[in-house]
Amino acid sequence: MNGVDAFPPLPASIAIREVGPRDGLQPEAAVPVATRVEMITALIAAGASIIEVAAFVSPKAVPAMAGAAEVVAALRRSAAVRRVALVPNVKGAELAAEAGIDALTLTVSASEAYSQRNVHMSVDESLAQAGAIRAAIGDGLPIDTVVSCAFGSPYEGDIAPAAVASLGRQALEGGSTSVTYADTTGMATPRRVRDLLGETGTDVGLHLHDTRGTALVNAYAALQAGVTRFDTAVGGLGGSPFAEGAGGNLATEDLVHLCDDLGVTTGFDLEALLAVSSQVAGVVGHPVPSRIAAAGPRWNP
Amino acid sequence: MNGVDAFPPLPASIAIREVGPRDGLQPEAAVPVATRVEMITALIAAGASIIEVAAFVSPKAVPAMAGAAEVVAALRRSAAVRRVALVPNVKGAELAAEAGIDALTLTVSASEAYSQRNVHMSVDESLAQAGAIRAAIGDGLPIDTVVSCAFGSPYEGDIAPAAVASLGRQALEGGSTSVTYADTTGMATPRRVRDLLGETGTDVGLHLHDTRGTALVNAYAALQAGVTRFDTAVGGLGGSPFAEGAGGNLATEDLVHLCDDLGVTTGFDLEALLAVSSQVAGVVGHPVPSRIAAAGPRWNP
Numbered sequence: 001m002n003g004v005d006a007f008p009p010l011p012a013s014i015a016i017r018e019v020g021p022r023d024g025l026q027p028e029a030a031v032p033v034a035t036r037v038e039m040i041t042a043l044i045a046a047g048a049s050i051i052e053v054a055a056f057v058s059p060k061a062v063p064a065m066a067g068a069a070e071v072v073a074a075l076r077r078s079a080a081v082r083r084v085a086l087v088p089n090v091k092g093a094e095l096a097a098e099a100g101i102d103a104l105t106l107t108v109s110a111s112e113a114y115s116q117r118n119v120h121m122s123v124d125e126s127l128a129q130a131g132a133i134r135a136a137i138g139d140g141l142p143i144d145t146v147v148s149c150a151f152g153s154p155y156e157g158d159i160a161p162a163a164v165a166s167l168g169r170q171a172l173e174g175g176s177t178s179v180t181y182a183d184t185t186g187m188a189t190p191r192r193v194r195d196l197l198g199e200t201g202t203d204v205g206l207h208l209h210d211t212r213g214t215a216l217v218n219a220y221a222a223l224q225a226g227v228t229r230f231d232t233a234v235g236g237l238g239g240s241p242f243a244e245g246a247g248g249n250l251a252t253e254d255l256v257h258l259c260d261d262l263g264v265t266t267g268f269d270l271e272a273l274l275a276v277s278s279q280v281a282g283v284v285g286h287p288v289p290s291r292i293a294a295a296g297p298r299w300n301p
Numbered sequence: 302m303n304g305v306d307a308f309p310p311l312p313a314s315i316a317i318r319e320v321g322p323r324d325g326l327q328p329e330a331a332v333p334v335a336t337r338v339e340m341i342t343a344l345i346a347a348g349a350s351i352i353e354v355a356a357f358v359s360p361k362a363v364p365a366m367a368g369a370a371e372v373v374a375a376l377r378r379s380a381a382v383r384r385v386a387l388v389p390n391v392k393g394a395e396l397a398a399e400a401g402i403d404a405l406t407l408t409v410s411a412s413e414a415y416s417q418r419n420v421h422m423s424v425d426e427s428l429a430q431a432g433a434i435r436a437a438i439g440d441g442l443p444i445d446t447v448v449s450c451a452f453g454s455p456y457e458g459d460i461a462p463a464a465v466a467s468l469g470r471q472a473l474e475g476g477s478t479s480v481t482y483a484d485t486t487g488m489a490t491p492r493r494v495r496d497l498l499g500e501t502g503t504d505v506g507l508h509l510h511d512t513r514g515t516a517l518v519n520a521y522a523a524l525q526a527g528v529t530r531f532d533t534a535v536g537g538l539g540g541s542p543f544a545e546g547a548g549g550n551l552a553t554e555d556l557v558h559l560c561d562d563l564g565v566t567t568g569f570d571l572e573a574l575l576a577v578s579s580q581v582a583g584v585v586g587h588p589v590p591s592r593i594a595a596a597g598p599r600w601n602p
Contacts, residue, residue, distance in 0.1 A: 187599040189562040213592030217518040261490040294444030
């Protein structure tokens with residue numbers, strides 16, 4: 001039984017950044033601020049301790065994210081919860097800081113074509129944002145840079161892991177606190193996860209999408225490698241308005257269900273989370289992609 | 302990078318038993334014999350070398366499987382392809398043998414309640430079938446016993462891996478050639494796969510269902526443990542008429558896509574397989590569950 005015993009040990013716990021209220025809702029019809037605040041509050045009650053609550057972007061470009069400052073204002077600051085906002089540039093960061101946010105996420109794309117379509121900036125221009133934000137708002141807020149298309153681009157195809165890892169290093173040198181690698185269009189595979197981690201080390205976040213039904217197996221491969229930071233969205237909501245067929249995020253309940261069974265602590269209560277997921281399906285007006293949400297946990301005695 | 306380097310090596314190749322024409326079509330509206338023969342022929346052309354082509358069951362109980370003997374008769378015997386039929390009992394085995402089948406599958410359930418509902422026999426009565434078939438038709442045909450509900454039962458919940466493995470051993474002692482463990486209602490997890498393999502050894506087949514979106518991660522865990530025999534269904538078709546919400550099989554294209562990327566040989570040509578999957582969606586009249594079928598492979602240059 002050599003193979004069975006040879007499984008690498010798993011981390012004792014992981015940190016999940018719940019991105020449903022931002023990445024998850026972004027491609028949906030606009031949801032009122034009060035409803036988004038209710039959703040965020042319910043997710044925190046279910047165990048979310050890091051939660052992307054808003055994007056400080058143009059409401060004209062992304063109507064679903066209108067009212068970001070109001071969302072942040074409605075959420076009590078708490079040492080137990082990190083409220084995160086996506087910002088595309090210095091102006092967004094200034095607005096987020098004024099609103100009282102706890103942390104920022106910035107995106108940089110490993111794909112030049114995706115970068116132009118998503119943020120109308122070159123990769124180098126994107127990379128310069130962290131430094132510009134530091135210059136404008138100081139060092140008070142952690143900045144996580146999310147490297148999109150880190151496992152391939154729908155435009156250019158494969159992108160060398162060494163080149164992706166180099167972008168991450170440049171982000172850290174340029175003022176970012178941490179780096180997350182995103183599988184924006186579901187092109188990751190367990191081998192490619194391992195290949196990238198071989199270049200970046202495992203002190204990274206992973207942001208996985210389920211376009212090809214591989215988000216969970218990729219997360220498992222990353223857990224085995226020792227990664228302890230994951231982005232997920234309740235229900236598996238999400239997708240990119242700038243990459244057709246991007247598919248939803250790894251569902252929070254799918255990762256929690258897996259981790260619960262593996263003995264990896266997530267901080268979430270699965271039953272409470274599934275109740276939120278069910279409410280969120282009502283909010284967006286369609287079933288959520290998560291199979292665990294549809295089928296229920298493996299067995300309830 | 303200890304974690305990244307510590308991944309267990311994978312098998313060089315696996316044997317896939319394509320069960321789409323039987324397990325996949327069973328819950329669908331009846332498909333004419335000629336169409337099923339076309340589907341089987343196309344799957345063989347795409348690389349299937351072991352294929353469950355029919356079930357010799359009562360057409361009243363399972364209308365979709367009517368015409369089993371005609372299906373087998375229409376398929377040329379070939380040393381390169383093993384044509385397999387599911388049989389519930391001695392009568393089915395006799396009919397399959399007369400039709401010229403190459404191998405049989407029998408089911409035994411790890412769940413007493415599921416056994417009663419599925420085959421109207423106790424687990425012990427089911428276990429006796431292999432011996433009775435041997436007595437009736439001799440030793441000419443391999444018999445694979447599929448142990449259903451091997452990772453839990455929707456009726457009784459968890460079933461101890463040692464008890465499941467004991468059933469498998471009894472099947473081998475009772476006249477079966479090999480054993481496959483089936484996750485009939487999608488209750489397996491990577492930990493439970495590993496736990497069962499710890500009791501059975503890795504010289505087993507696995508038959509995974511995707512009810513909870515875990516079929517691929519379970520297959521990956523089994524590959525890492527050294528399992529080399531998998532059941533899959535083109536498109537991820539399937540489900541059990543006797544277990545509500547059972548969900549489809551692991552999709553052949555999903556496993557082939559994973560294995561291609563991992564360098565594990567399957568014998569299938571993914572592009573040809575995806576073409577068959579697309580045709581099969583037309584045959585059953587609805588989109589197939591496979592996400593690879595919907596999104597396409599990770600990138601086509």
